[in-house]
Amino acid sequence: MYRVGIGFDAHPLEANKKGLYLGGVKVSEEYSSIGHSDGDALIHAIVDAILGATNAGNIGIWFPENEENRGRRSTEFLEIIRKKILAGKYEILNIDSVIIIDKVRMNPHIENIRLKLARILGISKGNINVKPKSGNTLYGNSVSVYAVCMLKKVGT
Amino acid sequence: MYRVGIGFDAHPLEANKKGLYLGGVKVSEEYSSIGHSDGDALIHAIVDAILGATNAGNIGIWFPENEENRGRRSTEFLEIIRKKILAGKYEILNIDSVIIIDKVRMNPHIENIRLKLARILGISKGNINVKPKSGNTLYGNSVSVYAVCMLKKVGT
Amino acid sequence: MYRVGIGFDAHPLEANKKGLYLGGVKVSEEYSSIGHSDGDALIHAIVDAILGATNAGNIGIWFPENEENRGRRSTEFLEIIRKKILAGKYEILNIDSVIIIDKVRMNPHIENIRLKLARILGISKGNINVKPKSGNTLYGNSVSVYAVCMLKKVGT
Numbered sequence: 001m002y003r004v005g006i007g008f009d010a011h012p013l014e015a016n017k018k019g020l021y022l023g024g025v026k027v028s029e030e031y032s033s034i035g036h037s038d039g040d041a042l043i044h045a046i047v048d049a050i051l052g053a054t055n056a057g058n059i060g061i062w063f064p065e066n067e068e069n070r071g072r073r074s075t076e077f078l079e080i081i082r083k084k085i086l087a088g089k090y091e092i093l094n095i096d097s098v099i100i101i102d103k104v105r106m107n108p109h110i111e112n113i114r115l116k117l118a119r120i121l122g123i124s125k126g127n128i129n130v131k132p133k134s135g136n137t138l139y140g141n142s143v144s145v146y147a148v149c150m151l152k153k154v155g156t
Numbered sequence: 157m158y159r160v161g162i163g164f165d166a167h168p169l170e171a172n173k174k175g176l177y178l179g180g181v182k183v184s185e186e187y188s189s190i191g192h193s194d195g196d197a198l199i200h201a202i203v204d205a206i207l208g209a210t211n212a213g214n215i216g217i218w219f220p221e222n223e224e225n226r227g228r229r230s231t232e233f234l235e236i237i238r239k240k241i242l243a244g245k246y247e248i249l250n251i252d253s254v255i256i257i258d259k260v261r262m263n264p265h266i267e268n269i270r271l272k273l274a275r276i277l278g279i280s281k282g283n284i285n286v287k288p289k290s291g292n293t294l295y296g297n298s299v300s301v302y303a304v305c306m307l308k309k310v311g312t
Numbered sequence: 313m314y315r316v317g318i319g320f321d322a323h324p325l326e327a328n329k330k331g332l333y334l335g336g337v338k339v340s341e342e343y344s345s346i347g348h349s350d351g352d353a354l355i356h357a358i359v360d361a362i363l364g365a366t367n368a369g370n371i372g373i374w375f376p377e378n379e380e381n382r383g384r385r386s387t388e389f390l391e392i393i394r395k396k397i398l399a400g401k402y403e404i405l406n407i408d409s410v411i412i413i414d415k416v417r418m419n420p421h422i423e424n425i426r427l428k429l430a431r432i433l434g435i436s437k438g439n440i441n442v443k444p445k446s447g448n449t450l451y452g453n454s455v456s457v458y459a460v461c462m463l464k465k466v467g468t
Contacts (some may be wrong), residue, residue: 003250004160004306004316005285010256010294035292048287052252058287060263094315096364100322107372129317131360131370136347138322138454142294148304148460150316159406160316160462161441166412166450191448204443208408214443216419298450304460 001153002093005053007045010144011035013103020104022143023113023130024075024120028104033143036065040074042130045147046095046117047077053151056085078120089155092121095128097147100139106132157309158249161209163201166300167191169259176260178299179269179286180231180276184260189299192221196230198286201303202251202273203233209307212241234276245311248277251284253303256295262288313465314405317365319357322456323347325415332416334455335425335442336387336432340416345455348377352386354442357459358407358429359389365463368397390432401467404433407440409459412451418444 011033013020018032023042033039048059056062063069063077086092095117099106110130118125135144167189169176174188179198189195204215212218219225219233242248251273255262266286274281291300323345325332330344335354345351360371368374375381375389398404407429411418422442430437447456 001249002158002306002314004304005252006162006254006302006304006318007287008254008256008289008302011292012294048254048289049252052254052285052287053250055250055282055285058263058266058285058289060288060290093313094365094367096317096361098318098320098360098364100320107370110370126367129364129367129370131319131364132372133320133360133370134372136323138324138456144294146302146318146320146458148316148318150314157405158314158462160460161408162318162410162458162460163443164410164412164445164458167448168450204410204445205408208410208441208443209406211406211438211441214419214422214441214445216444216446300450302458 003053003151003153005049005149007048007052007147008145009041009044010142011039011041013141013143022099024116025109025112027106027109031103037063037069037072038074041143041145042097042099043074043078045097045145047081049147049149050081050085053149054085054090075120082121090151091154092123092127093150093152095147095149097130097145099130099132100135100144101132102135102139103141159209159307159309161205161305163204163208163303164301165197165200166298167195167197169297169299178255180272181265181268183262183265187259193219193225193228194230197299197301198253198255199230199234201253201301203237205303205305206237206241209305210241210246231276238277246307247310248279248283249306249308251303251305253286253301255286255288256291256300257288258291258295259297315365315463315465317361317461319360319364319459320457321353321356322454323351323353325453325455334411336428337421337424339418339421343415349375349381349384350386353455353457354409354411355386355390357409357457359393361459361461362393362397365461366397366402387432394433402463403466404435404439405462405464407459407461409442409457411442411444412447412456413444414447414451415453
């Protein structure tokens, strides 16, 4: 049985030296994403798409904004989702995503991001795509991400 | 044969006593959604996703902004779509959605919303997910909803 | 094997006589989309959804903002994508899309747009839907498009 999921996340960007992480990769030294954990909008959107497709709640329930998750690397969230939700129950057929950002040139980072996410999720790099887009001046100083996933139920 | 659909709706919010409906459930007494019908952005996005996947036009054609639909409960729209488009022709494999809203805490309402929508659509609660998200100050005084659906053609 | 893709594009609108193209059809004489090529946000979102589902990069890599693509008709982009990516390798099961625009009444143009896109992609009009939506004053002077596609791998 096939299932689709959609995830979204958006964070304002701030010019500071903390660095911006997207897909677990540092993509900017000049900006950082204002958020409770590391503000990795790409991983948050993918986690929410998987939670949506598997009917397993939402990212706010799994990883609430508490002390344990303050500044936490979102790659840990994705690992937990893989172990607790996907493993033995769902196969990821593919994940696609769009990152809307004007402040950072993303194309140089896309291959590293795809490799990193594929490794964490245990899928081939050929099954996860990440597409940067300019907001054409409409999105200002922020990063917005939409992700969709296509899953196949494998276990009971 | 499988088909995917995407739906979107967004309404400004207004602080008044009319109440805000999402997924057919009253989720706030303090705010209401500025719109022609009851402004239920979640049901509107789901209706548009189903119309998209089944190639049956769009919500503006089915439920135009006329006197008949002024203030009308959007749950009626969903019932009509189920009877006239889905029944005997398409099986809903799953529906997923993201509600972006800062003014209202949504998690307490999610189970009621899923139950209500599942009952209207004649599907299991396990096949419809609703995920609230903060807009992280980027969405101000509004509610935005994205919905996707995965359908299987069953009839001719 | 089935795959899903998501595409997004947004352009500010400008009141001038150049005309606004969406889905390869001129939908307004009063406005035009500010962008490098012809600013056809619908075709750009569909191209990006197909590139996403087939893991073939993104529209910025295929059609960079260079002299060759300045003012170029986006219908050419879609033809290239069909020949180089889809032909013999993927079947389009369906494409759905949402156009968010307040300045132009879109319903009169939808059938022409669907016919044109179906012809370029070599699919039936019944497999591509285009749904206009008002931004309910939240999207001002712009056009935003979300597209999803469902593909089936046919070749090797």
